Amino acid sequence: MNPSQPNPTRPVRAVPVAPRQRWWAKHVVDKDPAHPRLVLRWGRILTAIALVGLAGYLSLATALWGYYSIYRKIPGVNWVDVAILPRFPRVQAAIGASYYADARTLWDKKQFVPAIFTARAAVGKSPGNLEARLFLAGCWQQAGRPNEAIRTLTDGIAFSAEDTRLQGMVVGLCLETSHFKDLLKILREDFPTHGVHLLDGKNRVYQMAEVRALLETSGAAEADRVAASYPGLKDAPSAAPLFAGIDWELGRHDAAVARIRTALERQPGDPGLLDADVDMALRAGHTDDARAAANRFLTAFPNLLSAQLKFLDAHGSRQGADSRLWTAECARFLSQYRHQPDALAQLSSLAASQGWPDLAFLLYQNSLQENLTGFPFAIYYAGSLVKSGKLAEADAVWRDLSLRNQPQIASAAYIAAMVDWGTGRVSEAMQAIDQLRRENADDPHRRRVIEGVFRSFGYTQLADQFAKGHS
């Protein structure tokens, strides 16, 4: 038998083994009764956890810093700003500034959509970056999205309410794009909420903006009442065109004309007053006065677009002496603004409202030649045909446009209504009126404009029907 092999019949003697020590725990033996147990070293454990956590945090911060600084190459991102949480908004601001710079570069390269997205990201990262916000609003405006532009600016009131650029831009944009309800809310609620009371100051511009918004949304009487609460506002020459308009709406026609004349005596070279002078004379039907006023305006500002348009408007009979003057000025206008579609569109709008299909068609052809598009000039051309009573031609043009250009002509559904009405399709016309009512239920300014178009084109019954739905 091999002695090295254990003998299964012989019992093995037990050897006491000391328990293995660990850094995070120790064994202790209770004396009575003797009983070994494991005790955790909490101090060491917590210290280790804290150290690991700190190291991890710093590693992550470093990684994030590296990501921003090295990978994304965003300038101005400091490690300490990343590592210390309260300083992290500085990182966001740096990222926002970087996006803003990128957006400007993209816009300059005419990559408009990426530029707008990048500018939105800049504003999102750094809402307090007013430069980026103003830039984004400008982009939206140029892209033909005024609602977005106004929303961008109003969101910025919470961060930069005191800034005069923001104040001026948001009010100006609302006026320019006829967002009068938004304008009233901005002036009366949004700015005051953040401690800025634009209407309380001596700045007449904001008070005039409010009165204008009231005129468009609540009517002349309400505008007149509110204007009276601002002492001296009505006497300001710059406010004369606005209050002349209110006077006119309230039926005080002579007062309206007199107000402009008085203001002009005080500020004879003011283009706004000269413009209003022609306008009032035309409204009052004082054709000779209008011609004289238009001549004065054009002489004072020969290259001012509004002066040129008013001149053409005042000499719009195109008969007798007007004919030569009108033709000469029209040729000069066409030559001067040949490559400026916005200016030509204003002339085309005038041609539509005056019923000059020859000029409207010429401008339409010029647009196709210059820009390979007939819009919006085709719509103005149709309008000019309606105004001049050539309804069959207008109908043909409208049907032609309806074939593939529904989105473009949808904005001028009132022309379709007039064409339908004029050609005896009364049911279709009433259907169009219903549609217009529904679409403009919340926009009193647009309703006023449409009603005014119906009346000025001689479709008073349509205007009454349209107004009836809102009365």
Place this chain on the structure above:
Amino acid sequence: MANDRLSFPSLLLPRLAGFRLRRGFLWTAAGLCLGAGAGALASEPITLDIGRPSAAASQMQQQQLVEAIGKKLPGAAPAAVDQAAREFLEHLRSTSPILAGKFAQGAIDVDALSSRIDVFLSERPELSGRPMAVLTDPKSRVVDLLKKEPGIALTDLERRALADRFIERLGTRSQSARDSLLAGKMSADELQSRVTVFSSDLRAEASRVAVDPAIAAAPPIVEAYLKANFGSITERPESMCYRGVVEEGAVKREFVIFKKRPNKLRIHIMKDALVAGIIGYDSSGAWRQTPGKAPVAIAGAEAGPVAEAARFDDPLVGFNERGAVVRLESKPANGPIRLRIRESDGSVSESVLDPASYTQLSLRTLRPDGRWDENRFRDYRKVGSVNIPFIVEKWSDGVLKSTTRIADVGLDSGVLDRFFERPVTSSLDFMDYMQALAIMDARAKSLASQPPASLRK
């Protein structure tokens, strides 16, 4: 019976409509035929002079005839039966004078008469008293029969076209059959039989076309080409305008072209950023205009190319509807696909397609003098649903004649039909405007080139 006799002349008159106003002449002629004895019968206008029969016998035969025809035409009006009897006698006299003589003498066999009446009525179904309007129009009869032939034509318009073709073909094969048809004398059975043969021939012709593998292979390729380059039918633009430059050697000429379905065209030829000339086509006529001048019509041989250029669609679009035939000329494993298009007017063109992208690489057109003109297309870019070549090279006899480079394209941008019409005199004519701009530009340039006033002193 007296009433029946009296009704004969009135039934006869429609057949002699051309002589209705010359009733006296009719009876004069009848009197000449009948001889002096017939003069007594002037008040009884039954032309029964065939064989100088006895009055009693002929009356009996006449009664038998009316009775026999009445049995053959159950439900027919007495007037229709009388008309049929009258027609039958005329027919008998013209086709078999001997039998007519026998009939006049009352010697005709009853069975023989019955069988002849059967044949006669089967050839003249209109005598059965059915409405005459449709049946008297031979083309309508053919159209009605073609409706029963499946797979020949889908619409009445197509059937009427086929009816014309049928009548034309009938005339080339049998003039008398054509005359019979046009006179409304062709029996329904005969016409049915001829139309059936005609239809069979049409089907055979169609099957011959269908089994031509070169023609059968073309439609799927054309469809793939259209899908790749023009999108779906609803997506395809109604109008298009594009700006570009044509280079002919060292000469470069700018242009703007406007096109609209189906074949409207207006070309602005540019010079110094102004329109120096317009060529237009408004589906009915071509015209041209230069600055400061009234538009003038383009006529004669000059108008042809303008009208041809005005076609909006590619030759492969709607070739079937146009009546053109497209054949697959070749489709090698890796090379381009060649399709030959033969228009209904006989003109021929050849389209070469890229087998991978299905873009058109070139379009060759056979000129009347037998030479080929070729347009080669490159630099395709997608504009809307349309794939447009921005470079077009024009080759003739293997020589590059010109290169057209497109700079800008607009689809469905509000181009009105009136834009293509020849301008009427207006105080604000577009070309007068162009001339005014040119004068102003020239004046501005001359002023700029003059030295300042201070230097002139």
